[in-house]
Amino acid sequence: MKVIELTPRGYCHGVLNAMAMVKKVVKTPSYPRPIYILGQIVHNQKITDAFKSYGVISLDQKGKTRLELLEQIESGTVIFTAHGISKLVIEKAKEKGLTCLNATCRDVLKVHHAVEDKLKEGYRVIYIGHRNHPEPEAVLDIDPSILFVENEKDAMLLPNDLVNEKIFVTNQTTLSKYDIESVLNIIESKYPNYLFDNEICNATLVRQEAVMNQDMVDLMLVVGDQLSSNSNKLAQVSKKSKSIPSYLISGIEDINLDWLKDIDSVSVTSGASTPTKVTEEVIQFLKQYKNDDPNTWHHQTTLKKQDVL
Ligand code: SF4
Numbered sequence: 001m002k003v004i005e006l007t008p009r010g011y012c013h014g015v016l017n018a019m020a021m022v023k024k025v026v027k028t029p030s031y032p033r034p035i036y037i038l039g040q041i042v043h044n045q046k047i048t049d050a051f052k053s054y055g056v057i058s059l060d061q062k063g064k065t066r067l068e069l070l071e072q073i074e075s076g077t078v079i080f081t082a083h084g085i086s087k088l089v090i091e092k093a094k095e096k097g098l099t100c101l102n103a104t105c106r107d108v109l110k111v112h113h114a115v116e117d118k119l120k121e122g123y124r125v126i127y128i129g130h131r132n133h134p135e136p137e138a139v140l141d142i143d144p145s146i147l148f149v150e151n152e153k154d155a156m157l158l159p160n161d162l163v164n165e166k167i168f169v170t171n172q173t174t175l176s177k178y179d180i181e182s183v184l185n186i187i188e189s190k191y192p193n194y195l196f197d198n199e200i201c202n203a204t205l206v207r208q209e210a211v212m213n214q215d216m217v218d219l220m221l222v223v224g225d226q227l228s229s230n231s232n233k234l235a236q237v238s239k240k241s242k243s244i245p246s247y248l249i250s251g252i253e254d255i256n257l258d259w260l261k262d263i264d265s266v267s268v269t270s271g272a273s274t275p276t277k278v279t280e281e282v283i284q285f286l287k288q289y290k291n292d293d294p295n296t297w298h299h300q301t302t303l304k305k306q307d308v309l
Contacts, residue, residue, distance in 0.1 A: 001260065001289045004217055004267040006210045010279060012203030012272035014105030015042045018082040021103045023309065025077060026054045032099050034076040038066050038089070039134050041081050041103065042273035043228040045250065050309045065137060073098060083134040084108040086141030107173050107201035108135060114197055115142050118168040123195070126158065128183055129172035130229060136172055155186035167194040173201040174229035174272075176208055176237050203272050204230045211269060212241040218263035220246040221255070221286075223279045224271030231271025252281045252299045260289060275308035 018041050025031045037058040040048045048058045059069040066089045070078070077099040080090070084104045093100050115125050125146045129136035140146050149155050169187055171180055180198070187194055211220070211234055220238045224231025231248055238246040244267075249255060260266070266286055270279040281301060290296045 001263075001286050002217075002265040003283055003286045004214065004265065005283055006214055006267055006269040008203075008206050008210060009269040010272070010274055010276050012105075012201075014082045014107060014201075014203070015273045017105070018042055018103035019047065019309065021101055022051055022056060022079060025079065025101065026051070026056060031077045032075065036073050036076060036078045037081060038069050038073075038078055038085070039081045039083065040227070041079065043231075044225045044271075044273045044275065045227075046225075046275060046278060046305075046308045047273070050305050050307075053305045063132070066134065067092065070096075077101065079103055081134060082108070084112065084138035086138045088141055089138075104138075105173075105201075107199075107203075108138075111139060111170060111173065111199045112142065114170055114199070115139060115146065115168075118195075119143055119145070121166070123166045123168035124162055126167060126169045126187060126194075127171065128169065128175065128180055130175075133172065133229060135174070135229075139172075149183055149187075152182050152186055155183045155190075158187070158190055160190060163191055165191075167191040168197070169194050170197045170199050172229070173199055174204050174233060175200055176204075176233040178236060178240050179233075204233065207234060207269065207272065208237045211238045211267075214242070214267055216242065217244060217265040217267045219259055219266045220244045221266060221268050221282060222246060222248045222270065223251065223268065223282050224248055224274045225250055228271045228273050231274065234269055234271060249282070251278045251303075252285050252301050255282070255285070255299050257297055257299075260286075261291060277303055277307055 022041055035056045039060050040058050078093050080102045082103050082105045127139055127146055128149050131150050222234045235246040235248045238244045268283050285299050288296050
């Protein structure tokens with residue numbers, strides 16, 4: 001099989017920084033135990049499982065906010081994830097006497113600062129993001145007046161009586177231009193003088209551009225977690241910009257051999273929170289795969305949990 005390895009792909013600086021922080025805490029006995037992460041340090045179950053094998057407890061429950069998850073911690077060290085955290089949660093954790101470490105990515109912090117600045121300047125802030133994702137959760141905690149928009153329907157429901165106010169629009173760092181464009185068109189029709197600050201981070205942008213600029217292939221595989229926003233977007237961008245059939249897989253074990261039947265070429269990329277070894281295993285499998293040789297079809301991982309760190 002002809003395999004095109006797209007670059008850049010894989011870990012971004014925010015993920016590397018967050019993982020290094022957890023590793024340091026694990027290795028340093030002076031950090032009080034137990035070690036908790038409020039959510040998943042980055043959105044990848046394999047990384048969460050690997051840290052669990054070192055005794056790190058990731059508290060993550062669908063529908064529960066960071067503040068609610070914090071209620072489950074009584075002592076020890078708590079690490080806040082790369083997706084950002086609200087000041088209220090940090091204060092509450094300190095009140096509990098917990099040792100706090102913050103792995104918020106600097107690109108996410110930049111959005112927090114932009115929102116805070118514009119609120120001080122008297123703007124109404126509209127934030128585009130995904131519901132139930134921790135990054136918007138922290139941004140929306142900055143001020144209750146922030147208006148949240150996920151899709152065109154939400155944008156249509158924005159109040160018309162803000163037309164004479166100063167409007168500032170910004171967004172989650174891991175969206176794609178397709179998520180933003182249609183929503184912005186509606187915002188523009190409602191508030192023609194709005195100010196927009198596109199905060200798709202550079203890591204997300206360059207990985208999406210590599211997908212958009214690739215030569216045509218029969219199939220694209222994105223290695224990443226279902227929960228990972230930036231990984232999901234890579235598959236979305238491939239379908240929308242190139243009409244290439246594209247699937248998000250968490251690793252070699254998720255490959256469906258039916259996808260490979262009677263095709264000649266496949267491109268591979270991975271999300272910013274995908275372990276390099278997991279992507280490498282996928283690439284090596286595809287390179288040796290032959291349609292007519294069942295001996296090349298076996299696709300179970302040989303990686304041990306801790307190999308992915
Ligand atoms: S994807 Fe972007 S915002 Fe998220 S951790 Fe990586 S660099 Fe930071």
